[in-house]
Amino acid sequence: MKLHLGSYLSWYVPQHPSRMEINLDKPILLAELVAQLKLPVEEIAIAAVNGTLVSVREAQISDEDIVELHPPNGGG
Amino acid sequence: MAYGTSGKILRIDLTQGSIQVAQFDEDFYRLYPGGKALAGYVLLNELRPGTDALSPENVLVIANGLLTGAPFSATTRFTMAARSPLTGSYGESEAGGYWGPELRMAGFEAIIITGRAEHPVYISIHDDQVELRDAKILWGYEPEEVQAKIRTELADKRVRVLQIGIGGENCVRYAAVTNELRHFNGRTGMGAVMGSKNLKAIAVRGSGRYHDHAHDIKPISEIGRALGKRVKDHPQAWDLQVKGTPGLVGAFNTGGFLPTRNFRQGVFAGVDNIKWEAYEKILSDRHTCYACAIRCKREVKVDDRYQVSAAYGGPEYETVEGFGGYCGVDDLQAIAKANELCNRFTLDTISTSSTIAFAMECFEHGLIGLKETGGLNLRFGNAEAMVKVVELIAKREGIGNLLAEGSKRAAQAIGGDAHLYAIQVKGMELAMHDPRGKVGVGIGYSVGEYGGDHLYTIHDTLVANAESITFKGTEPLAIAALPPRELGAAKARNYTILENWTSFGKVVGLCYFGPAPRSYMQVGEVLAVVRAATGWEDVTVDDLLRIGERATNLARAFNVLNGFSRKDDTLPERMFQPVEDGPMAGASIDKEEFQKTLDEVYRLKGWNPDTTAPSRDRLRDLDIEWVADLLGV
Numbered sequence: 001m002k003l004h005l006g007s008y009l010s011w012y013v014p015q016h017p018s019r020m021e022i023n024l025d026k027p028i029l030l031a032e033l034v035a036q037l038k039l040p041v042e043e044i045a046i047a048a049v050n051g052t053l054v055s056v057r058e059a060q061i062s063d064e065d066i067v068e069l070h071p072p073n074g075g076g
Numbered sequence: 077m078a079y080g081t082s083g084k085i086l087r088i089d090l091t092q093g094s095i096q097v098a099q100f101d102e103d104f105y106r107l108y109p110g111g112k113a114l115a116g117y118v119l120l121n122e123l124r125p126g127t128d129a130l131s132p133e134n135v136l137v138i139a140n141g142l143l144t145g146a147p148f149s150a151t152t153r154f155t156m157a158a159r160s161p162l163t164g165s166y167g168e169s170e171a172g173g174y175w176g177p178e179l180r181m182a183g184f185e186a187i188i189i190t191g192r193a194e195h196p197v198y199i200s201i202h203d204d205q206v207e208l209r210d211a212k213i214l215w216g217y218e219p220e221e222v223q224a225k226i227r228t229e230l231a232d233k234r235v236r237v238l239q240i241g242i243g244g245e246n247c248v249r250y251a252a253v254t255n256e257l258r259h260f261n262g263r264t265g266m267g268a269v270m271g272s273k274n275l276k277a278i279a280v281r282g283s284g285r286y287h288d289h290a291h292d293i294k295p296i297s298e299i300g301r302a303l304g305k306r307v308k309d310h311p312q313a314w315d316l317q318v319k320g321t322p323g324l325v326g327a328f329n330t331g332g333f334l335p336t337r338n339f340r341q342g343v344f345a346g347v348d349n350i351k352w353e354a355y356e357k358i359l360s361d362r363h364t365c366y367a368c369a370i371r372c373k374r375e376v377k378v379d380d381r382y383q384v385s386a387a388y389g390g391p392e393y394e395t396v397e398g399f400g401g402y403c404g405v406d407d408l409q410a411i412a413k414a415n416e417l418c419n420r421f422t423l424d425t426i427s428t429s430s431t432i433a434f435a436m437e438c439f440e441h442g443l444i445g446l447k448e449t450g451g452l453n454l455r456f457g458n459a460e461a462m463v464k465v466v467e468l469i470a471k472r473e474g475i476g477n478l479l480a481e482g483s484k485r486a487a488q489a490i491g492g493d494a495h496l497y498a499i500q501v502k503g504m505e506l507a508m509h510d511p512r513g514k515v516g517v518g519i520g521y522s523v524g525e526y527g528g529d530h531l532y533t534i535h536d537t538l539v540a541n542a543e544s545i546t547f548k549g550t551e552p553l554a555i556a557a558l559p560p561r562e563l564g565a566a567k568a569r570n571y572t573i574l575e576n577w578t579s580f581g582k583v584v585g586l587c588y589f590g591p592a593p594r595s596y597m598q599v600g601e602v603l604a605v606v607r608a609a610t611g612w613e614d615v616t617v618d619d620l621l622r623i624g625e626r627a628t629n630l631a632r633a634f635n636v637l638n639g640f641s642r643k644d645d646t647l648p649e650r651m652f653q654p655v656e657d658g659p660m661a662g663a664s665i666d667k668e669e670f671q672k673t674l675d676e677v678y679r680l681k682g683w684n685p686d687t688t689a690p691s692r693d694r695l696r697d698l699d700i701e702w703v704a705d706l707l708g709v
Binding site for chain 1: 314535541
């Protein structure tokens, strides 16, 4: 699957990548991926799978998916 | 005893050619500690209501904030204020860069400019040596050349130059002012005010230090150093440094609230071509403002289908999106070129792009045609036509002469339904933030003193989750975590507090990207610095909010005296209509609920809900009862 970490979410991951490719052997909950990457769930304001907004806690993702996560942001 | 300022203000009458120095004392400074507060005080006292904004009688105030020039991140900003030629209201715009700190080093806190010079002039300030110099040979030249010519003439390469380009000379109603070629007082047309006064530039050089007037520099320097080291350790500050504001484009699109095609849509099909990952490919450098460790300024360079000079910096989020999705353009080279042209001509990129998007919608509805556009096929997405129109606006040629008046006036001239496509409040075009996705921003667009700006308040999205670092940064402000689209009494309370906090920043010269919740400087650190700068040990967070509230009340009083009332505190009709597509499809603002929320905002502010005039009681509470006498309340 392809993961896009918007804005300051990439700060939490070593090397701070904005984009990552992750192999998923089987579908998992998005919340599990967030936990594995040690992303603070309270900093995720927008989560989308293949362009559709989802709940981090409820969404299931698989290897073909494109996942976007963005923190709270505004003003610029 | 030092209290953070020299207390010196320059008064320059361009008609008479006179230069005087005025002095204020600590009691005055306690109430009006610079920036927006000082500007509001001067304009209320010295500018007759109803004055034509482009006449010699308009008063232009340029004022540093209390902290401008401190050895501290995000304390670089200064205010330019006058009656706005775009809105007719109190007009104001802040800029960072290097010019404000240099004025402080020269020993002055503010400049009050009146009259009109007989021929183009520029002001030269070198410490206490101030003179008017002939600018006839500079008129018509672009900022890069003007800056070089002034530095050569004054034989000083370190002179900081604040100036207008031809957009200001031609009194485009939303002309900006630039310093160091890449920092801008962008909004409300302060460049047109300079142009109307035949004032091309203000060159400043100072040999003083911020320390000269600070009560106790040690805590300021210590916290400043700590903040410098902490940039990379804080996610928000790190993000501003690495990606800057252009990083917002992708997030807003995913969320469905990226203003697209004149606020008709919330997602842009061409977003991949303009968001941060595309921007990085034309990024040539990162820059900063005076003493700021955040380094959020971008620089771009293009030498391909378009040639874009790196000298004029790079587009911020507002500009990428304004000339991008808002005009339906997914060509980042063209967007960068439009930004560069705006900076060369000193045009506000938000009002320029928005006015072009307005014209595009008029064109698509047949309200203007090829005859009016001079043969330009001004449809959404036509990048080449968009770039051409920027130049026409600055030169006031062809369709550009109409669009140089701003979308509200242009709509009145075009007639028919054109007014429905002018997405503005009080005559100023909305920034690139959809209030249907964050209604607090919409409250700001509505009640803010100069219309459609995005920096009256903290955006709802930042304070929606009580567990987020953004919300936690606001804890000393005692607001509630609320959903971004929720209206009502709680949102009204949040708005008034966060407006006071943001207004305080404009008084003391703080950049929006310094303090919490938009960035990493904590409220307590800001308070500590204010205390150290002034020696006012009794100052509290509530006092900081009162400083902001006082400034907002001065500006509101100015508007009431100039005929503004509740009917002007509105939103474009489109905001009450549903977003056409994307994750927010169908979302709109409930008009009745919005009005009820405004009622509560006025109640909390102590303003009359019909006239919007502040009450005498509230003005007395704010220690500015003299304003009630002016208002007759």
